[in-house]
Amino acid sequence: MKAVLCKQFGPPESLVLEDLPSPKPGAGEVVVSIKTASVNFPDVLIIQNKYQFKPPLPFSPGSELAGVVKEIGPGVTNVKVGDKVIAFVTFGAFAEEVKTEAVRLLPLPEGMSYEEGASFILTYGTTDHALRDRAQMKPGESLLVLGAAGGVGVAAIEIGKAMGARVIACASSDDKLAVCKQHGADETINYATEDLRERIKALTGGKGVDVIYDAVGGSYSEPAFRSIAWRGRHLVIGFAAGEIPKLPLNLALLKGASIVGVFWGDFTKREPAAFAESAKQLGRWYKEGRLKPHVSTTFPLARAAEAMNLLASRKAKGKVVIRIGA
Numbered sequence: 120m121k122a123v124l125c126k127q128f129g130p131p132e133s134l135v136l137e138d139l140p141s142p143k144p145g146a147g148e149v150v151v152s153i154k155t156a157s158v159n160f161p162d163v164l165i166i167q168n169k170y171q172f173k174p175p176l177p178f179s180p181g182s183e184l185a186g187v188v189k190e191i192g193p194g195v196t197n198v199k200v201g202d203k204v205i206a207f208v209t210f211g212a213f214a215e216e217v218k219t220e221a222v223r224l225l226p227l228p229e230g231m232s233y234e235e236g237a238s239f240i241l242t243y244g245t246t247d248h249a250l251r252d253r254a255q256m257k258p259g260e261s262l263l264v265l266g267a268a269g270g271v272g273v274a275a276i277e278i279g280k281a282m283g284a285r286v287i288a289c290a291s292s293d294d295k296l297a298v299c300k301q302h303g304a305d306e307t308i309n310y311a312t313e314d315l316r317e318r319i320k321a322l323t324g325g326k327g328v329d330v331i332y333d334a335v336g337g338s339y340s341e342p343a344f345r346s347i348a349w350r351g352r353h354l355v356i357g358f359a360a361g362e363i364p365k366l367p368l369n370l371a372l373l374k375g376a377s378i379v380g381v382f383w384g385d386f387t388k389r390e391p392a393a394f395a396e397s398a399k400q401l402g403r404w405y406k407e408g409r410l411k412p413h414v415s416t417t418f419p420l421a422r423a424a425e426a427m428n429l430l431a432s433r434k435a436k437g438k439v440v441i442r443i444g445a
Contacts, residue, residue, distance in 0.1 A: 123423045125216030128168040130378060131424035131431070138328030142218035145220055149221045151204060154187040155237040156212040158269065158423075160359050162335075163431045172384075174210050177201070178425075181212030184253040185227055185236030186444065189403040195221040203227040205236040205245070213423050217442055222391075225284045225398055228405050238270065238438035239405075240398070245356065245383040246274040247397045249332065250282060253379045253387075254352045258283030260329035261348070262321065265339050266359055267304065268295035270438040273413045274334045284330070288317065289339070291433070295367040298413060298436045312341060318362035327374075329352060340364035344376070351376045359433060364398045369394070413437030 122139050144150050162180045164170040176206035188202045198204060204224040211217040227236045250256045262279040266272045269290035280303040289308045296307040308318045319328060327348035333340055337360025344353050344366055351374060355367075361388040372377060387394040405411045415436040418426040424437050 121420060122179045123181070123420060124177045124179055125329040126168045128176075131163070131427040133164065134166065134234060134424050134427075136421055136423075139214070141216055144190055144195075144218055146193045147221055148192040148347045149188055149195055149198060149224065150190040150216055150220055151184065151186040151206065151224070152189045152192070152216055152444055153184050153212060153214060154233040154444060155186070155431065156184040156428045156440075157241075157270070157440045158180045158426045158439040158441065159183060159241055160357055162213075163418050163427050167429075179211050179214045179217075181214070181423075181441070182209050183237055183239075183241045184212040184217065185206055185233040189216065193223070197221055198224050198226075203236075204440060205240050207241050207384075208389070213420065213441060213443075215420070216238040224307065228402050231405065233444075234414045234417065234440050234442075237440055238414055239401070239410075241383070242270040242274040242412070243278065243401050243410060244387070244394075244397060244439070245381065246278050246332070247273055247401055248383050248386050248394075249354045249356060249381040250272065250275065250278055250284075250330070251397070251400075252393065253381050254330045254354055256282055256284060256330050256352075259285070261285045261287065261323060261326075262330045262332060263287045263289065263328040263343060263346075264299075264304075264332045265289050265310075265343060266335040266433075267299045267307075268436045269334065269433075270413075271334050271356060273298070273302050273437050274330075275334075276304050278404070278408050279303075279332075281404050285318070287328065290291055295436055302411070302413065315342045316346050317338065321345070323348070332356060335360050336364050337362040338361075338364075341366055344370055344378075347374050347376045349375050353378050362426050414440050416440070417442050
């Protein structure tokens with residue numbers, strides 16, 4: 120099988136495409152023939168040795184995939200050969216095949232394409248855990264989404280609307296904000312041309328926002344947090360801007376506000392029953408037409424480095440997907 124390999128830590132250009140033996144499943148494991156894999160920000164970090172999880176070299180990056188079960192190991196009962204599945208694997212998805220634990224597989228929802236399947240569980244799972252579980256968001260509350268045109272940003276808009284929130288989408292260009300409106304955003308802020316705090320103040324009548332969904336970090340986190348409402352919740356999702364912000368903690372005191380960490384990967388392992396419930400809720404919302412992954416660009420496996428650079432440049436809208444199988 121062909122696989123994109125990280126043999127030494129570095130930028131996407133350092134990745135190589137090589138032929139490897141097909142993996143064999145052990146007890147409780149499966150091998151999946153991958154049809155599509157999406158690119159996520161942790162994929163860019165992991166090949167530079169900047170992510171909290173550090174696989175041994177060499178390894179194939181890629182954490183989110185859709186495909187067909189090729190082979191099952193002893194003791195596997197939740198899937199069978201030929202099943203269409205989606206999975207989150209931490210690494211290994213930028214390849215024609217991957218071996219993973221069977222418990223990491225979910226059925227591909229009926230009517231969902233492989234491109235959508237590879238764009239679903241990580242982004243929407245993270246966001247459902249963030250908004251329903253960590254923020255305990257209520258109908259009628261306001262939700263500010265930073266980096267709203269990205270994969271998790273679009274998911275936050277859609278899940279926010281499904282939960283009855285008033286969604287304010289923030290992005291760096293008008294064409295990105297147009298995507299946000301297409302996915303249900305009530306209001307938009309172009310933080311490249313508009314004053315973020317002043318626009319939040321105007322849109323909320325001076326009250327501030329109840330929930331901040333922050334997958335960006337950098338220079339936008341503090342002005343957003345300064346604009347939070349009383350008892351507001353600032354969700355720490357990630358740091359796509361590259362810089363981890365240092366928020367003055369007196370702001371949390373003055374607003375009675377909470378800074379809430381969201382680590383979906385560990386949540387799925389530590390709280391499997393809650394994760395299973397979350398996955399079922401996402402499936403229901405998808406079936407109802409409330410969720411629609413936005414796949415903006417696709418690349419072949421040989422151009423995985425280009426796909427990763429597009430995401431890293433923050434020019435992508437929605438999800439960037441690598442097509443692997445026919």
